[in-house]
Amino acid sequence: MSDLLAKYNRQGPRYTSYPPVPFWKNAPSESEWINHLKVIYNDEEGMDLYVHIPFCEKLCYYCGCNRIVTKNHSVQDNFVELLMTEWRLYCTRLGFIPKINSLHFGGGTPTFLTPENLEKLIIELTKNKKETFTGSIEIDPRNTTIEHLDCFKRNGIKRVSLGIQDFDPDVQKAINRAQSFEMVETLVNEMRLREFESINFDVIYGLPKQTRATITETFRLIRKLKPDLIAYYSYAHLPERLKNQRLINSADLPEGSEKQALYDLGKELLAEDGYADVGMDHFALPHNFLFKAKDSNRLHRNFMGYVDKKSPILLGLGPSSISDSSLSFAQNEKGMNEYEIKIKSNQLAINHGHTHDENDLNVQKIILSLMCRNESSFGEIEQIPYWDEVKTDLSSMEEDGMIKLDDYKVIVLPLGRKFIRNIAMVFDFYFREKMPAEKFSRTI
Numbered sequence: 001m002s003d004l005l006a007k008y009n010r011q012g013p014r015y016t017s018y019p020p021v022p023f024w025k026n027a028p029s030e031s032e033w034i035n036h037l038k039v040i041y042n043d044e045e046g047m048d049l050y051v052h053i054p055f056c057e058k059l060c061y062y063c064g065c066n067r068i069v070t071k072n073h074s075v076q077d078n079f080v081e082l083l084m085t086e087w088r089l090y091c092t093r094l095g096f097i098p099k100i101n102s103l104h105f106g107g108g109t110p111t112f113l114t115p116e117n118l119e120k121l122i123i124e125l126t127k128n129k130k131e132t133f134t135g136s137i138e139i140d141p142r143n144t145t146i147e148h149l150d151c152f153k154r155n156g157i158k159r160v161s162l163g164i165q166d167f168d169p170d171v172q173k174a175i176n177r178a179q180s181f182e183m184v185e186t187l188v189n190e191m192r193l194r195e196f197e198s199i200n201f202d203v204i205y206g207l208p209k210q211t212r213a214t215i216t217e218t219f220r221l222i223r224k225l226k227p228d229l230i231a232y233y234s235y236a237h238l239p240e241r242l243k244n245q246r247l248i249n250s251a252d253l254p255e256g257s258e259k260q261a262l263y264d265l266g267k268e269l270l271a272e273d274g275y276a277d278v279g280m281d282h283f284a285l286p287h288n289f290l291f292k293a294k295d296s297n298r299l300h301r302n303f304m305g306y307v308d309k310k311s312p313i314l315l316g317l318g319p320s321s322i323s324d325s326s327l328s329f330a331q332n333e334k335g336m337n338e339y340e341i342k343i344k345s346n347q348l349a350i351n352h353g354h355t356h357d358e359n360d361l362n363v364q365k366i367i368l369s370l371m372c373r374n375e376s377s378f379g380e381i382e383q384i385p386y387w388d389e390v391k392t393d394l395s396s397m398e399e400d401g402m403i404k405l406d407d408y409k410v411i412v413l414p415l416g417r418k419f420i421r422n423i424a425m426v427f428d429f430y431f432r433e434k435m436p437a438e439k440f441s442r443t444i
């Protein structure tokens with residue numbers, strides 16, 4: 001196993017999209033983008049919304065998200081207006097009010113907004129919603145109030161995800177994120193009273209000062225609260241690109257086999273507690289919606305990670321949000337100023353994107369299937385770019401015991417699970433052509 005780790009632990013995409021953002025080309029123009037949405041949209045299938053709230057009160061040193069750190073909460077009223085203007089712009093350009101299947105608030109920190117502002121947004125964005133509408137939100141336990149929880153409950157936000165990361169005081173100090181177990185426990189108890197459909201904890205391994213002992217203790221505390229879902233992420237350390245990560249002392253980082261041991265330990269503890277592996281980084285109790293989706297072959301993946309339902313269109317609002325029209329991707333301006341200038345001058349905020357060709361769509365299907373089902377059929381081999389090279393790489397992975405190969409099918413074996421990003425990379429012809437420097441985190 002350590003040989004395989006050495007061989008395959010290299011930089012690579014996490015495949016929340018194919019092609020990954022650094023490889024995008026042929027961005028749709030604004031009118032092409034609207035046209036793609038119009039061609040794909042239909043009332044029966046509706047669409048999904050993602051809303052990015054970039055503000056955070058305090059900087060976590062490890063953070064890899066697009067965020068603005070400020071203690072000044074008065075920025076929110078103007079920002080909520082911008083989001084509503086962006087939404088109305090879309091409705092005007094499309095000529096109809098889309099039917100909404102789901103709405104996800106991500107960040108930054110959605111709970112930076114007051115419950116009143118969140119409610120105002122939800123009501124505006126879901127005027128035309130499906131009966132089966134499901135909302136979800138990423139919350140920061142440090143600033144989530146009872147009033148927030150009541151607001152979620154009233155407005156169909158049934159799935160909540162808490163940023164936990166780690167409970168050890170020394171680790172918390174090294175990442176600049178103090179958050180006591182008691183505070184989280186109180187919040188989770190209040191959530192249980194309100195019977196949310198799913199409570200997720202985000203946990204990271206590979207953080208500074210983490211050891212086998214601290215991870216064991218963190219999971220002992222997590223066990224007391226029994227979240228329905230746990231995301232156990234590998235810390236992506238890219239200090240060249242993410243300035244805030246330079247505040248982490250690299251001597252404190254568990255690396256290589258040490259980091260791997262933290263993953264293996266976490267996985268073992270999760271299994272002992274009854275959590276099943278539902279996809280890359282995600283573990284669920286059997287009653288949870290992601291477990292059921294995995295079990296009945298309905299697991300999907302989008303920019304936010306794994307989901308149980310996926311509409312043909314995902315529309316992203318707010319700075320840095322990514323949209324998917326099925327024909328193309330588009331990403332909004334990342335900077336708040338650039339975003340605000342465009343919205344205030346009645347332009348869409350998109351600033352780059354990618355229009356899919358036939359090869360993109362074929363490989364997209366293969367990679368999605370690998371990430372969601374641990375197997376993929378190819379259909380026509382002629383449709384796979386660089387097939388000869390792909391075949392050679394797959395044969396080598398088969399020899400390493402990671403996959404089983406039929407002429408028209410790859411099946412990921414248990415040993416290959418943790419190398420899923422490497423297996424997906426075999427089909428990624430952009431990566432084959434040109435690997436960008438320092439863009440991606442390590443695969444293991």
Ligand SMILES: C=Cc1c2[nH]c(c1C)Cc1[nH]c(c(CCC(=O)O)c1C)Cc1[nH]c(c(C)c1CCC(=O)O)Cc1[nH]c(c(C)c1C=C)C2
Nearest residue numbers: 012013014016017020021064065107233236303439440441
């Ligand atoms: C809440 C913060 C977010 C995290 N991930 C995302 C958000 C909104 C979603 C996301 N992550 C990446 C992309 C780009 C899409 C793509 O390239 O296909 C999006 C939309 C990729 C990414 N995430 C991290 C890095 C370093 C990268 C780029 C390269 C790569 O694909 O490896 C770091 C990171 N950020 C978050 C997580 C969970 C994470 C790594 C585990 C939070």
Ligand SMILES: C[C@H]1O[C@@H](n2cnc3c(N)ncnc32)[C@H](O)[C@@H]1O
Nearest residue numbers: 062063064065163202233234235236
């Ligand atoms: C949305 C979730 O993304 C995770 N997250 C944020 N930044 C990183 C990073 N650099 N590496 C791994 N996970 C990260 C946190 O767990 C957060 O809660």
Ligand code: SF4
Nearest residue numbers: 056060063065107108
């Ligand atoms: S991890 Fe969450 S709270 Fe911390 S800086 Fe990033 S977005 Fe903000």
